[in-house]
């Protein structure tokens with residue numbers, strides 16, 4: 001900074017001349033107008049309006065002028081500073097508007113695009129039908145029971161009164177789990193039915209007992225239109241004082257009505273299962289033709305093959321030997337049990353003609369049943 005000036009000497013304070021100040025303003029305005037973005041404007045602000053800018057330095061020189069010239073120079077510098085400030089503010093606003101406009105254009109969201117290109121899956125109808133079957137029994141007061149799919153042979157066969165050498169044990173062709181040293185049998189099988197859950201329930205739950213158990217079963221059956229090596233059953237078991245075949249029939253009737261329609265009749269015919277005595281094969285009146293296909297002049301029915309009846313379950317009164325194996329007094333308690341195939345129920349209810357549709361995993365099959373959560 002120059003020393004205080006007593007006698008006016010315009011050469012020493014050339015920075016404050018009108019031309020020089022105008023030159024500073026021109027330089028500043030050119031730089032400001034030429035700033036292409038906010039970053040460049042920031043640099044221009046520093047260079048032309050910062051503490052070290054020529055105009056700031058000129059401002060500092062005002063004190064060096066003789067008093068008579070100070071007011072004039074002060075006005076000149078003040079006007080220059082305000083012109084530069086004004087240009088900066090104006091350009092700042094322009095560049096900010098530009099930036100916002102660009103951001104809006106670049107970040108535009110096309111709301112017409114699908115938000116999720118991965119279609120949601122559908123729950124498998126075997127799952128939803130299994131749950132619907134279980135719900136019907138839960139509505140009648142039954143509890144859900146579960147058991148393992150890799151099951152001890154004892155639960156799957158012995159406790160259910162299949163003697164070791166009884167042909168019934170081979171009746172259901174079984175996947176035996178090999179032992180740790182390659183022995184063909186380890187005492188564990190992939191359960192061939194859900195009936196072992198009967199045993200587990202009777203051994204662990206207090207009486208009276210009302211349980212349903214949906215789950216996966218395995219048999220060495222070849223995959224064809226009506227058989228699958230992996231399929232699902234739902235088991236029902238009731239153990240109480242004074243239960244009879246009439247109670248079994250009532251439970252099955254209520255279930256058939258809830259699942260297939262009001263007023264459908266059920267039919268029990270003698271059958272054999274080692275764990276029930278007597279045993280029955282349960283059929284229901286065909287829910288499509290209601291028996292009309294069997295009457296003279298009736299149209300043929302694809303669903304029941306014009307038989308008028310559809311087999312739906314195996315059932316019976318729990319064999320007293322099974323009650324004894326589970327520590328239950330057969331003189332005081334009696335029980336009934338039933339087991340039905342879930343795929344079979346699904347096929348009957350929805351007119352599916354080939355069980356392979358239920359195992360092949362084609363989502364178009366599942367989707368046709370709707371998107372149940």
Ligand code: FA5
Nearest residue numbers: 193195221227228231314315316337338339340341344
């Ligand atoms: C049994 O498995 C008995 N545990 C049912 C039972 C329970 C009887 C309680 C008495 C008391 P069955 O072998 O008939 O029974 O099989 C029952 C149902 O499972 C069949 O009606 C059929 O719907 C289904 N099922 C059996 N094997 C297959 C298979 N390979 N593929 C699809 N479904 C099958």
